[in-house]
Amino acid sequence: MTTVEHAVGASGASERVGLSRQTVTGLVFGVLGVALIAGVAPAISGTSRRFNFEPPPDPAGIGFHPPTWVIAIGVLFLVAAVLGFAPPDARRYASPARLLSAIALIPLVLVLSLALSDNPSTNIINLFNESLVLATPLALGATTGLWCERSGIINIGIEGTMLAGAGIGYMTYATIGDAQSTGWLWFSILISVLAGGLVASLLAVLSIRFGVNQIVAGVVINLFALGLTGFLRSEVIVKTGITTGVGTSEFGLPLLSEIPVIGDQLFRGKPIYWMMYLVVIGTWLVMFRTPWGLRVRSCGENPHAAETLGVNVIRIRYQSVILGGLIAGLAGAWFSMESQTRFEDNMTNAAGFIALAALIFGKWTPWGAFGGALLFGFSRALGTRLQFLGVEVSGFEIPSEFLQALPFVVTLVVVAGAVGRSIPPAAAGQPFQRSK
């Protein structure tokens, strides 16, 4: 809560009485449910469609009748809406029903997409895998933000940190490894990670040592990284003449990738992609299962109380911000050495800001942030897929930009608190000074 919000609260705006957030959500689902059953289901094509689990020819999969599924999901929405107004003993099922409804939005989108296209089938396992791969830098970036903000430092410089990692890593690879040798590739990825840590330590020094406004510090990082990588690209990378090279290569996880049908699609991937899972799991373990993690979180919530208990707030904040930077550097390496093997100006293309959105969507928790990243990755993968399938609503082709923009709308709704309010760590953004 901020002081301004208190003031606003005092004037009555944020303490509106009347419709609660749950009721509003319930009503929205109710309206959606009615629309699906009465409007959408009769309108869409009744011919059967198929979700494939593997590429053609002769793929395994499940066939379905789109209107039936739409009606089933519509009924679920209605149940969620009605439960909200049920007598108290039944109302306790309302909250899980709303959650289930929210999750059901994803199959709904998939069913509708296929029903509205001319193609009878699509491979959804592959779509899921694409979403995960595209979520890699976002999940890493969101984890960066998580470490910083949980320790009390707002980081809007994730974008710049990633960009610096991407640029400096590829520069190393191109100059000393000719962008060809595997050994130097790994060394360069390590350099990316360290570059991220270095850039983040600039943020740390500015915001902790000099008490610079943390948002300004983040803007400094972004502008600086853009200039620096542009400079390095034109002065070093371009002059080596190496515009592309050999990036990280795919491998399958032992045993899991042997699983018939899905194994080869879901359990094959490139190394940074796999590291992303390790980072997310590791972050969760360390932040929520170790004493040090508890200290980090306490610095983000109430640094003065933490200090009273003997926690060195300054040191913890430095450690967390730099750790976050190392993770962002890895995300940078994904751009220039895994997804593609080259470096372009502004290559990260706002992924850092999307990662921030994912973090906020995930309510500042590791798994929530991962879920948020996955949602953003899914919307991008689906956008591409829809264009490929040629999905049309009454002659109007759904633009991929709409789907890419959708998660931002959802995040905005979450921040505004219309559905499941997202509240940041209490001390994020506030500089800390040692008690004398």
Added chain:
Amino acid sequence: MSAAKNANAGIGRAASQVHRLLTEAWRLQPLYVSLYAILLSFVVGGVLISIIGVNPFTAYWALLRGMVGGGDQIAGSVARSVPFIGSALALAFAFRAGLFNIGAEGQLLAGGITAAYVGALSWMSDLPGIVAIPLILIAGTLGGAFWGGIPGVLRTKTGAHEVISTIMLNSLVLFGVRWMVNSRDPIVLRDTESTVPRTDPIADTAVLPELVDSQPVLHTGLLALLGICFVVAFVLNRTTFGFEVGTVGLNPHASHYAGINVNRVIVISMAASGAFAGLAAASEISGTNGFFQPGTFFLMGFDGIAIALLARTNPVAIIAAALLWGSMLSGAPLMQQEADVSIDVVRIIQAMVLLFVAADAIVRYLFRVREMDQSPFKATSIEGSV
């Protein structure tokens, strides 16, 4: 170790000598930090330039001539600076109300697309310029004000922090305009005769008259934005509303108890901020480009933050800071051409300027400048958190 220490002390001594001389020569008290920040940044840039084997003085001489080396260069530099005035005001005004508007990037896009849409309407060419030009500028201003007002409303109605909501809104509008400009089926705003994605050209009557035929064209949008700076300075310093804005920025609680409608001030400040960005975008569309392309305003909003901070959010000082910013970008190509130094050096120098202005403790330490007033950019002065 001790050599480094001595060198450091040497720099410090030299710097404080510079400071003493300047103090005696001119009364520049409020400007010291900004001036020294610029000086230091050029030193850092010079080191970088010498690392790549170019004489920094050669490079800077070329840069300087690119900035102000002749009539055309000066006009071009001024022209390049015009939109920065608007994007910096967008931050500065909200900042006075204690709000951090990092959404100028999106507000420029919203204003730009609205202006381009209105400017290309078929009946615009039938209107005389005296009607058409204000119309396109007002359209852009309203577009920006609308996009800037949303985070204000969200802040007052739901408590959503403006930093977060403006980041989301920046991305949203970017996807929106990309779609509008790129889409061929259906055609929304795309110019079908052009090979690159852009909107239809605006009507001839809606084009701002040019002052100097430089590269880019210096147009009368300059006068509009200069005017706005003085209007903002007047509103902030001489009107009741300006007083309310400043009071809310200093202490929303106290403002509330003093009977100021805090919510109203927040919404109006955000909308006004967006309006300045929108006006800047509209003047660019009308005076320079004649059509809208999503990439035109890339980084202009974030540069606005740096400029506003360099000017310490003083609306009149913003003019000078924006001129510096724009002319550096305008002069950089000559530096690249003559000294073979990447234009990105300018970007690095600019980032360093922002760094040194924000972390004024570094500058104050090096140049031994005493702290006259509390810097407005210390984190403590910004209420709340993200």
